[in-house]
Amino acid sequence: xxxxxxxxxxxxxxxxxxxxxxxxxxxxxxxxxxxxxxxxxxxxxxxxxxxxxxxxxxxxxxxxxxxxxxxxxxxxxxxxxxxxxxxxxxxxxxxxxxxxxxxxxxxxxxxxxxxxx
Amino acid sequence: xxxxxxxxxxxxxxxxxxxxxxxxxxxxxxxxxxxxxxxxxxxxxxxxxxxxxxxxxxxxxxxxxxxxxxxxxxxxxxxxxxxxxxxxxxxxxxxxxxxxxxxxxxxxxxxxxxxx
Numbered sequence: 694x695x696x697x698x699x700x701x702x703x704x705x706x707x708x709x710x711x712x713x714x715x716x717x718x719x720x721x722x723x724x725x726x727x728x729x730x731x732x733x734x735x736x737x738x739x740x741x742x743x744x745x746x747x748x749x750x751x752x753x754x755x756x757x758x759x760x761x762x763x764x765x766x767x768x769x770x771x772x773x774x775x776x777x778x779x780x781x782x783x784x785x786x787x788x789x790x791x792x793x794x795x796x797x798x799x800x801x802x803x804x805x806x807x808x809x810x
Numbered sequence: 811x812x813x814x815x816x817x818x819x820x821x822x823x824x825x826x827x828x829x830x831x832x833x834x835x836x837x838x839x840x841x842x843x844x845x846x847x848x849x850x851x852x853x854x855x856x857x858x859x860x861x862x863x864x865x866x867x868x869x870x871x872x873x874x875x876x877x878x879x880x881x882x883x884x885x886x887x888x889x890x891x892x893x894x895x896x897x898x899x900x901x902x903x904x905x906x907x908x909x910x911x912x913x914x915x916x917x918x919x920x921x922x923x924x925x926x
Contacts, residue, residue: 697852734919734920735919735920736814736901736903736917736918736919736920737853737901737917738917739914739915742914782852782853784852789866795841795858795860795865795866796913797855797858797866798843798855798915799855800845800852800853800854801852802850802851802852803850803851803852805850
């Protein structure tokens with residue numbers, strides 16, 4: 694079973710509309726939760742990083758929420774633009790015993806978002 | 811450099827051949843990671859370097875895969891006797907330190923490997 698599950702797998706919305714992407718995780722303990730945007734053929738780019746004590750964090754039109762009790766996170770995109778078309782990946786960072794406790798990133802499979810005019 | 815640089819961007823090889831993929835991290839970043847991403851999937855961890863040493867190589871799928879970072883900067887991922895299942899995008903990322911809880915991770919554009 695994947696430790697980081699994302700839904701939906703893919704989503705199509707019209708330009709200007711809002712959308713919410715979901716992430717459920719079972720990683721425990723965890724250090725922080727991140728959302729990345731990955732354009733086709735490019736490397737992932739960080740959108741937000743939240744520690745377990747943070748409930749919400751915004752980055753422009755992107756707002757991430759975190760409920761550490763239920764192990765759920767969401768990414769809300771407001772007033773979508775064509776350039777928002779990409780894969781959005783939820784990543785959970787877990788502490789390890791390697792090398793004095795580095796944080797290992799566990800990636801979800803991503804939600805592929807297509808914004809149509 | 812300004813960002814993480816990976817070469818080649820595309821590599822096509824034949825089954826059984828040897829391949830090297832290079833990653834040049836952001837200057838001053840001590841932590842370097844290799845990931846493998848198959849189509850429609852999230853990146854899968856391969857190996858983590860802290861400085862010159864491989865602090866965690868638990869993600870390497872088998873002994874055909876090996877990575878080095880001899881001077882604590884550039885890293886090379888080496889794949890011997892390539893198989894068709896090795897076809898994927900190989901992503902490299904770097905950060906100031908792997909131990910910082912909220913350390914930002916910067917990814918390269920990836921090297922797309924196709925094994926025929």
